[in-house]
Each structure stands twice: as structure tokens, then as C-alpha cells.
Amino acid sequence: MTQNGRYIPEPIKRQIRQRCGFGCVICGLPLYEYEHMREWSIVKEHNPDEMTILCPTHHAEKTRGLLPIAEVLTANSKPHNLRFGMSEAFPLRYSGDSCLVNFGSNRFMHDFARDAVISALTIRGYPVIRIKKQDGSLLLSLRIFDKEGKLLLDVDENELIFSVDSWDVELVGKRLTIRSGLRAILAQVEFVAPSAIIINRGTFAYDGFQVQVAPDHILLEKYNIRMEKTSARMNGGGGFRFD
Ligand SMILES: [Zn+2]
Structure with a gap:
């Protein structure tokens, strides 16, 4: 056409x-x-x-x-x-003294005055979403999988790469969307510089446990835990913990 x-x-x-x-x-x-x-x-x-x-x-x-x-x-x-089978690394530019993580409608704030490293999501002791303050920069790390456990998106200390096997991957403005088909979103993350990240969809997995994120809630199927619209300030490096 x-x-x-x-x-x-x-x-x-x-x-x-x-x-x-x-x-x-x-x-x-x-x-x-x-x-x-x-x-x-x-x-x-x-x-x-x-x-x-x-x-x-x-x-x-x-x-x-x-x-x-x-x-x-x-x-x-x-x-x-x-x-190469993966995208070239794209550098994210996070900085400042505090951060905001919006995770399936649940909001977390953290001030880096006390802790230099925080985990917004910890599964079985492993920091699945981690933000580290270093020399004025904030370094974000996270990995998003599909439900079968295949890695879709990998952010390693602000270096963003994604699998090119997905049906569609699109960065529009600050928002990265990975789709498996028309109107079928596997992962959607908004990188709001200098210090916020909004995760609307995605699966975070570690050691057989999976946390599913939808725009209005997060779900840990194994424990039948569903959380929506919570709001908290992180203290002592603690965000969501599932052990
Ligand atoms: Zn080029």
C-alpha cells in the first residue's frame, strides 16, 4: 500500500x-x-x-x-x-537527589540523602528494580520479561536495550512500548527524566516468581496479592518486597 x-x-x-x-x-x-x-x-x-x-x-x-x-x-x-538480535544501548539520563517510581498505579518516593541504593521491587532477596545514586546521576536497573520468561527489556545502570524478536517496539516521546500484536501490549515504561519512572505494563520475574504490572494494579499470582493506588515513601531502601 x-x-x-x-x-x-x-x-x-x-x-x-x-x-x-x-x-x-x-x-x-x-x-x-x-x-x-x-x-x-x-x-x-x-x-x-x-x-x-x-x-x-x-x-x-x-x-x-x-x-x-x-x-x-x-x-x-x-x-x-x-x-545482533538486540537493540543498540540507549542511554537514559537520570539525576538528582530523589526519585519517584509509579508501578501499576502504586507510587513510591525515595530521598537519596540516607541510602545511595534503593530497590523499588525485591523478589526473594533480589533487587528487580533498583536505583543507585552515583556522582549526581541516578542509575536505573530493571528487567522486564514476557509471561513465558523471555527477556523483553533490559535496563542496566541507565543503558537500555531490548529484544528485537518482539512484534513491535516503539519509543514515542519518553514512552517505550513493546507489543505482541495489534493493541496487545507486553510492556510499557515511561522514562520521565530527571528522576521518575512510570511502569504501566510488564512482568518482573525472579527465581520462579512473577509480578505482573497492569496500568491500575500489580499482581503476584503465586500469593494472590494484588495492590493498587498505594502511596508510600521508601525508608531504609525498602520498596515492594516479596520473599
Ligand atoms: Zn544511526
């Missing part, structure tokens, strides 16, 4: 990012623009097979003629992220 005009319909965008591994075909960065490989003035249609995705830097290089089109075509046929 092709259409005229500068507006690119959503299904066409999705088809392009799926084929390109949800990142710039040259460097894999999940911050990108949809780009016609040949000049718009020549093609004048949105044919997904003729389009690719490039990060702002590589897009600018191509526009100025510093990045040869042949190189873009080569990268488009073997996109960076598909060669």
Missing part, C-alpha cells in the same frame, strides 16, 4: 521499523526518523520497501551527502539490530 503526501500512515511506519529491527539501520539507536532511501522529489509515495529508519545523526549525514546512499541501502538490507 502506498499513499501520497508527507504523512506516513501508522501501519506503514510499523512495517518499516519491524523490517529494520526497531532502530537506525546503521547504528541501531531506537531514536529515529522514517526516511525515503531515494529523494522524496523522485519517489513521491510511501512505499515501505523503499523506506528505512535512520537516527537524527545518520539522517543529517545522508541529507548532506556525507553518508552515501549505497551505504544506507547496504545497512537497510542488514539492519544493525537484526545482526
